[in-house]
Amino acid sequence: MKKYVMGLLALVLLVACSNKQAKKEVPSMVEEETIVVSETPEKVVNMRDSLPIEEGKGAVIERRYNGLLPGADVPGIAYDLTLYFQQDSEDGVFNLKMTYLDAEDGQDKPFSTYGKRKIQRGIPGDEQAIVYKLFPNDGGKEIAFLLLEEGDLLFLNEEMARIDSDLNYTLKLVK
Numbered sequence: 001m002k003k004y005v006m007g008l009l010a011l012v013l014l015v016a017c018s019n020k021q022a023k024k025e026v027p028s029m030v031e032e033e034t035i036v037v038s039e040t041p042e043k044v045v046n047m048r049d050s051l052p053i054e055e056g057k058g059a060v061i062e063r064r065y066n067g068l069l070p071g072a073d074v075p076g077i078a079y080d081l082t083l084y085f086q087q088d089s090e091d092g093v094f095n096l097k098m099t100y101l102d103a104e105d106g107q108d109k110p111f112s113t114y115g116k117r118k119i120q121r122g123i124p125g126d127e128q129a130i131v132y133k134l135f136p137n138d139g140g141k142e143i144a145f146l147l148l149e150e151g152d153l154l155f156l157n158e159e160m161a162r163i164d165s166d167l168n169y170t171l172k173l174v175k
Helices: 001-023
Strands: 034-036 044-046 060-069 079-084 090-102 107-124 127-138 145-148 154-155 170-173
Touching: 090 127
Parallel strands: none
Antiparallel strands: 034 044, 060 079, 060 170, 079 090, 090 107, 107 127, 127 145, 145 154, 154 170
8 A cells, every 4th residue: 555655646746747847938039128118117018028929830030120211300210120920920029119310309209119010922013022011009000111132121101112212211130
């Protein structure tokens, strides 16, 4: 009877230990980025943690883009865009930091937003194009970028077409 009780205890201990092993978190494959998403620092979002992970969709990818794009009422808008997605998924999340240069009495005006990224195939005149559509969580206007061959992003207009201009509308891949 004593051997039976000892065997049962060993089995219970083995099951308990294996459950603890299964619950261990998988280490992050990218650096975490915590951003402030409003003027009040109380509201903070960790973008990496908001990405839903699907089994079989591959590693988590982080892509970061920077660029200075034209602004309607300001000399330019500095963009810092970070995308998080799984390598075989068309869904992802983003963090976009924009700084409107000389916006208020000669002072720069920073703004941050975050949300979901979806992929769209094709634009007017190019059925093979890959477009990253960004949907801000704050209800802001959808933003679209064309993925260029070299990995950079080109800002698209509201009709999902290239902007006919000599001005720079490209965000450069930095990471």
